[in-house]
Amino acid sequence: MKKVKLAVIGAGNVGRIHVENIVNKLDNAELVAVSDFYPEKYNEIASEKGWPLARKEYREILKDEEVDAVVIATPAALHGDMIIESAKAGKDVFCEKPLDYDKEKIVEIMKIVEETGIKLQIGFNRRFDKNFMKAKELVETGKLGDIHVIKITSRDPSPPGMEYFTAPGGEHCSIYTDTTIHDFDMVRFFNPAEVVEVYAMGSKLINKDVEEITRDDTCVITLRFEDDSLAVIDNSWEAVYGYDQRSEVFGTKGAVTVENDVFSETTLHATEGIISEKPLVTIKDRYGESYANEIKAFVDAIQNDAKVPVDAYDGLISIVIADAARLSAEENRPIKIKELMPEM
Amino acid sequence: MKKVKLAVIGAGNVGRIHVENIVNKLDNAELVAVSDFYPEKYNEIASEKGWPLARKEYREILKDEEVDAVVIATPAALHGDMIIESAKAGKDVFCEKPLDYDKEKIVEIMKIVEETGIKLQIGFNRRFDKNFMKAKELVETGKLGDIHVIKITSRDPSPPGMEYFTAPGGEHCSIYTDTTIHDFDMVRFFNPAEVVEVYAMGSKLINKDVEEITRDDTCVITLRFEDDSLAVIDNSWEAVYGYDQRSEVFGTKGAVTVENDVFSETTLHATEGIISEKPLVTIKDRYGESYANEIKAFVDAIQNDAKVPVDAYDGLISIVIADAARLSAEENRPIKIKELMPEM
């Protein structure tokens, strides 16, 4: 079968994970182009590793007939327009989350996807993590019975720097739309029922003394699903012991818990206590494999002309829930999802 | 030092745990009387075990000069009046939670306690569990830094029967005031800051098809403390794998997690998987030791004329939070604690 020819647009941290995965872990895809607005840093690494060098202008990639599909890993504020341009250029698109901060834009994207018939997959890579896939399998095979409560703890190892807030589009950035959006997608991944209501309680605790930062860095979010099952997500931007990524699905027949991935199964037994390994710290260590798996799934969908496993609708719903959570935290009241759903 | 002479009023499940603990585990106390309205069942066990037999009328105990203090383990609806009678009879009182469903009554109790100078301890036994005490110690010694988020999972092994709702006073019973009240006390135990606001999302899932039961059996409750730290409690009346009692305190320097107590540290490695022990199931197995510890602490306070470790104020606040949670679930809005605080 013909290899799928991919280009990566945006070669920062996440873009480089995609580049490396495509080069080393995908049998049925080939990386043919890379672009980045500031290509110097990437190109230094790329020339050492033997990866394709990046050009500045992504539009050249869109014109390149050799390119079958693009992987967009640019700042979130650029996603929407780039997806539309790529779709119009006939490229299949894999885009990091969120598809856009603006729900109306996502509805527009959905229309264009339908018109052009291109494939659009959103980068909810956690759906492709072996741990969460195993938990989902237990749900689907009925091992847990009916779902009653889903719990997710999702804590970053360290908070974003000031530039996160001050960069262009930074005014849209929030723990709800950037961090928790993954968790909103995860509760939807675990639960066949849809979310109908959200209540978020948030605080500024990590940055307590940083006056310039006014946004929440810690939050607890409760969700109700259409079948009255519940979910709760707790987030923090700083867990000093590592990237804390646990979850749990509790049902009538039992529960599944997902603990953190660790580097090794070694434990030190010492006078200070029984010390085992901390959770993995970097996104690449913790989710590198799931990033590879999601691109594999995208390439497979292209090769087999099949449905992508996470689509624009998932992208839309997740941002609507995120918006609802942000609004809930601001106005301190539960928000119904339908309040914020755009017309379609 | 003279042994403290105790009487137990109410010899049901929990009362019998107290009887057995006083008889077998307390060096400095003596059980001199027991009363129960239906004493037959207790007396059968008591005569076998060599425990004092129960009389029907608790008022005789209150008149008995030999009795230094009473342990009240009757149905909750009776607590308030019995405490007041006991206080007036000059007895120190240990009373199971809640002190009363009615906050005004608790305020009245507090006044009488002050006037009579008796000691009144409330039965928040989980404060005396070795696991939670160890977690608290980590908080107090600064190992966790500033607290950001407290999490409690508290699931009963099986739901209360229909009589729970239909017994006299059953109209007051709810998951918020009976089950979660322990957890409300626990978040206060862990956090030196006080709770200021509560939001509860509850559902009827276990009893979904039981029309007669209209109350929630599953809930997720979010709390805000005065310093903006947060807590989340999730409850269920039925975890088929056992009595699930976990908690977590997350702070700036780290977190402590408390896992379930198990019967043994054995693990079976078999073709079906690696199978370890389920959580302990009964209250006596899980909390028997903490029930003994709380009575020890009460007796010590009497002997040393010291402050009791959990007092009427703790009883008041916990029921106010519980009421707030119930109201929040009913009205689907966050409730400020001060809204419901009685005048004092």
Place this chain on the structure above:
Amino acid sequence: MKKVKLAVIGAGNVGRIHVENIVNKLDNAELVAVSDFYPEKYNEIASEKGWPLARKEYREILKDEEVDAVVIATPAALHGDMIIESAKAGKDVFCEKPLDYDKEKIVEIMKIVEETGIKLQIGFNRRFDKNFMKAKELVETGKLGDIHVIKITSRDPSPPGMEYFTAPGGEHCSIYTDTTIHDFDMVRFFNPAEVVEVYAMGSKLINKDVEEITRDDTCVITLRFEDDSLAVIDNSWEAVYGYDQRSEVFGTKGAVTVENDVFSETTLHATEGIISEKPLVTIKDRYGESYANEIKAFVDAIQNDAKVPVDAYDGLISIVIADAARLSAEENRPIKIKELMPEM
């Protein structure tokens, strides 16, 4: 049913555990007398706790008609003669391990036990530990299939002091006959087949630089059973992280592992790592409950005139295996058990 009246002879560390257990945890027994050659230390504790005070002379206890049975917890060198005296006085006997260092003496004991018809139980308390009982249950219910390999790790938290070697009878003391003897009994507890051969490799590592001590403090012992299944025991007199008491039974259908008991189920997640509790350190903390259980079983056997669960034969075989291990280590060759079995 009439309570069994017990006397404890020898009120050192282990004797005091027995005293406390009999007083607090046994419904069907009563402690009526205690003796110790140096009673001062015990009596100080006893008068505080309200336990019977000790007299110096144990023979008075043997003459006391009120006493049904004695619990012997004196230094090992005295066990054999005291058992014989007690049996002749018509007392049932519970005796700490080993029954005697001299196998011929144990054979003599066995004869007297048979002649007098008294009950003699040996203090292999680990058979009554909930963890090891659960493991045994898995063996007996066939969950492990045929046993292939048994593994025991048994490490003391700190080595015996010099007086262990220099006290009267100290020349008999060794890691094989004092520490490992428990483990020899445990492999027999787990495996229905009998031990037929032993090979021991020992070293002086902890006391490497203490010239006066010449005996092994670390060892690995391999055992073959009559059905060719194998066992391995590794011992050390010093594990700085606690009293390390693990075991494993591996069979055709699976394995059971027994991990260490800990004080609490709390775990600290910190920058230094994920730190859980160390194994319990003292004998009383780790095995206090199993000490109570074994005396309960002894008292039950007396009350019901039933067979004791661990008898003189178990005492004999364990010391024969221990002797074989010691000889094996000295002569560096495998030793057949039958080489050392006394005539019976």
Place this chain on the structure above:
Amino acid sequence: MKKVKLAVIGAGNVGRIHVENIVNKLDNAELVAVSDFYPEKYNEIASEKGWPLARKEYREILKDEEVDAVVIATPAALHGDMIIESAKAGKDVFCEKPLDYDKEKIVEIMKIVEETGIKLQIGFNRRFDKNFMKAKELVETGKLGDIHVIKITSRDPSPPGMEYFTAPGGEHCSIYTDTTIHDFDMVRFFNPAEVVEVYAMGSKLINKDVEEITRDDTCVITLRFEDDSLAVIDNSWEAVYGYDQRSEVFGTKGAVTVENDVFSETTLHATEGIISEKPLVTIKDRYGESYANEIKAFVDAIQNDAKVPVDAYDGLISIVIADAARLSAEENRPIKIKELMPEM
């Protein structure tokens, strides 16, 4: 830096792991040739995966000037001669364990390696496993103090078939020389001191009723090191719950335990118990990464003209210990390593 051009000789299970690793995981090496005596099966997979096809005759590879180094993964009986031929052809050699069953042949190999100056690395891949490397790091950084006891449990998921014993060279095959040889290398990896004595107790338990098979399938082996520290290895050819690969190093300051790698960190909490994942089953799943790491280390040594991390001497000592273990089991006596060391 120029990529190292590798050829793989022997494309069975293990050979294919090497092929895949070289193709996908090594940046600085290139796979230029493969040979296998029965190339059909490999070639089918290879053409699907896009790997180089295999030719039958490995001697053509040795003549090929393009090839820098060969990876030998043929049946063990062929290793020695192939290494010698390859060395004479000027190729660097990576060879699976054992280098040869015949110690004299290994001494000959060592001489030729010295004369020709080629690099020869032996495939003790477990030294490159992240778990065992972490344990070794704790030893080397002094976290464990002086080593007292090393323990390894190494159980295969299923026993070798009859062809293992009946194939050419099968008369040399044994659990000691094929399975345990890895563990002999691991104790040497963990302990800076050398092994001086071995005692092995083995049994035929799995194949109890297979008359044609006479060799041990279960064993416990005790080792003494030159500094009197001890090690114990227990092996079985069949653990029904997976590939059981645990180890432990116990020293004066603490211990490190290495538990099994698992597929995911999920746990099912159900009425049957708390069920977590079984150990990984296949060599590729469990050690695929360490196979890649060892070849990386080999290629790095070639590129940098550095010493290989595991050399012919390690290969010699491991087979001498294995021979000693086999002899010990046969003659039922401890064997000194120097008894079996060839003249060098």
